[in-house]
Amino acid sequence: xxYEKSTPHAIGYREASPEAVVAxxxxxxxxDVREPDEFVGELGHIEGAELVPLATVETAxxxxxxDAELVLVCRxxxxxxxAAEALVRMGFSRVVxxxxxxxxxxxxxxxxxx
Numbered sequence: 001x002x003y004e005k006s007t008p009h010a011i012g013y014r015e016a017s018p019e020a021v022v023a024x025x026x027x028x029x030x031x032d033v034r035e036p037d038e039f040v041g042e043l044g045h046i047e048g049a050e051l052v053p054l055a056t057v058e059t060a061x062x063x064x065x066x067d068a069e070l071v072l073v074c075r076x077x078x079x080x081x082x083a084a085e086a087l088v089r090m091g092f093s094r095v096v097x098x099x100x101x102x103x104x105x106x107x108x109x110x111x112x113x114x
Contacts, residue, residue: 006096013084013095018104021071021096022046022111030071033057033083034102038075043102044112049073057083061090069094076101 006014021030030049032039039051052060054074064070070092072080077099084097098104105112 009081009084009097011081011085012088013081013097015099016071016096018098018100018108018110021073021098022105024071025049028069028071030073031057031083032073033079034074040114042114043075043106044114045102046073046105047111047113054079054083058086058090061087061092064092066090066092067094069096071096071098073098074101076103 006016006020009015025046026048030046031052032045032049033052033054035053036051039045045051070087072083072095074080077097080097080101084095087095100107102112
């Protein structure tokens with residue numbers, strides 16, 4: 001769905017724009033790797049995203065389907081990039097990092113839930 005339309009990254013995951021990610025809310029698994037206070041804070045979150053803080057991603061991911069598309073989101077794209085790297089190392093094959101994070105969602109006036 002989004003994986004094929006995203007841009008390859010050197011580490012082994014792919015990257016997609018906030019516009020592409022928000023357009024697919026509810027259709028792909030979105031994992032927000034920020035802290036709980038950020039998830040409900042000023043920037044909000046993408047509707048349908050599940051909160052899995054970065055420190056817990058690897059533990060949570062042990063139960064996930066390694067062939068399913070995963071879109072990772074954070075504040076600016078840094079933490080979600082680190083989560084994407086970790087998931088690729090764990091054997092996940094369809095990992096997408098949203099570029100620019102929730103800051104880019106806000107800057108583009110895309111919908112978010114607060």
